[in-house]
Amino acid sequence: MIDIHAHLFHPRWYPQAFQDALLRDFQRRQQKQGQRGADAIARQLFKMLTDDTGIPTVKIMDKVGIEKRVILVLDWGIELGEAERSIWEIHKEILEICRQFSDRLIGFAGVDPRRKDAAELLAWAFDGMGARGLKLHPTGGWKLSDPKTCEVVALAAQRKLPVLVHLGKTVDVLNDVNAQPEPFMELARQFPKIPFIAGHSGFDLWESFVKAPVVPDNIYFDISGWQERIRGKGENILSDLAKLHAAFPGRVCFGTDSPFYSFNLVMSEKQWVERVVAPFSGKWANVDFLLWGRKDSFPAMQNQPGSGA
Amino acid sequence: MKMERDSILQKLKQFVIEQSNLEDASFLQSDTELFEAGLLDSLMTVSLVSFCEEQFDCQMDIDELSQDNFRTLNALTDFISRKLEAKMRG
Numbered sequence A: 001m002i003d004i005h006a007h008l009f010h011p012r013w014y015p016q017a018f019q020d021a022l023l024r025d026f027q028r029r030q031q032k033q034g035q036r037g038a039d040a041i042a043r044q045l046f047k048m049l050t051d052d053t054g055i056p057t058v059k060i061m062d063k064v065g066i067e068k069r070v071i072l073v074l075d076w077g078i079e080l081g082e083a084e085r086s087i088w089e090i091h092k093e094i095l096e097i098c099r100q101f102s103d104r105l106i107g108f109a110g111v112d113p114r115r116k117d118a119a120e121l122l123a124w125a126f127d128g129m130g131a132r133g134l135k136l137h138p139t140g141g142w143k144l145s146d147p148k149t150c151e152v153v154a155l156a157a158q159r160k161l162p163v164l165v166h167l168g169k170t171v172d173v174l175n176d177v178n179a180q181p182e183p184f185m186e187l188a189r190q191f192p193k194i195p196f197i198a199g200h201s202g203f204d205l206w207e208s209f210v211k212a213p214v215v216p217d218n219i220y221f222d223i224s225g226w227q228e229r230i231r232g233k234g235e236n237i238l239s240d241l242a243k244l245h246a247a248f249p250g251r252v253c254f255g256t257d258s259p260f261y262s263f264n265l266v267m268s269e270k271q272w273v274e275r276v277v278a279p280f281s282g283k284w285a286n287v288d289f290l291l292w293g294r295k296d297s298f299p300a301m302q303n304q305p306g307s308g309a
Numbered sequence B: 001m002k003m004e005r006d007s008i009l010q011k012l013k014q015f016v017i018e019q020s021n022l023e024d025a026s027f028l029q030s031d032t033e034l035f036e037a038g039l040l041d042s043l044m045t046v047s048l049v050s051f052c053e054e055q056f057d058c059q060m061d062i063d064e065l066s067q068d069n070f071r072t073l074n075a076l077t078d079f080i081s082r083k084l085e086a087k088m089r090g
Helices: A016-032 A042-049 A055-064 A087-100 A118-127 A147-158 A181-190 A200-211 A235-247 A266-276 A287-292 B002-020 B042-056 B073-089
Strands: A002-006 A068-072 A105-110 A134-136 A163-166 A196-199 A219-222
Touching (some): A002 A196, A002 A287, A016 A042, A016 B042, A042 B042, A055 A068, A055 A266, A068 A087, A068 A287, A105 A118, A134 A147, A147 A181, A181 A196, A181 A200, A200 A219, A200 A235, A235 A266, A266 B042, B042 B073
Parallel strands (some): A068 A105, A105 A134, A134 A163
């Protein structure tokens, strides 16, 4: 099983405002579940999230049966203030970790298209640092329809690399108004020869895709973050997943958004894998193709005239 | 040592009951499977680890946050007891 949506966390790679928001989000989720006493846990939370070597992540993957994991770089520097490290340094550090575990961790570059050096950064990340795709997080002050967005996506398209876009809700210092299914589908229509992955399937917006009259064939879905949608023993997730698989056969990808839901706990990661992977055995998207471009395993696009990736 | 173990167990049980907002905690036994019973998830584990480190003054490595050590209150009590014993031995 390949996890198409995960991250590595270290405080030096993320803006302080995001880390503060993460803590508030943790407290909100905890209170929602009826748990109390969220004070004095920030230190513990960030200790558990942190991995700047890749070693704990690969250990967890071994223990829960995840063969490969896509590691997405996030860039909110313009929106929230720069992290301790520059966006170039962040890419270098994370993509180097991925290179050290090249058989297990697959790095995606991530950039705010408004950066003046976005094109240079991406070209270097793709061609020099081995990034195998592009992550966009349109939760700041830019749109998927902006010309600058098309410019950075074009760089991925020139290299036949997939683009994963965060869709749906986010932390309180960011905004989901630009992270919606419609502009995402429009962007995918403009670049029909590369796969686009709907991050989190849009969380609660997933039904927008199911109900849409036409969804481009090059759109795929990841279910990362759906851990939060679980009610009771998770029957609701299995039911929703069945509908998503039925609507888009061979186009649903397994994902975790680790470490932001599991906090690097093996037991949590294992529970998520066991809960959703086996019930849909044989139905998951072939992520190897999305990443490496093997046409014979690209179920949605292989019959599309002129769409050869 | 037995008293100390009982004390650890009771503190852990009390914490789980409080955090879970259980109206009826009678089903929670020292060998209740915490994950299976829905009493422990990743959110709760962060809080529980934080509580243990503060309450019992012991540091837990990420590798130690395993299902074996957190499966039941008994397992967690044994794990903490071992940590405290190791700490006393220096």
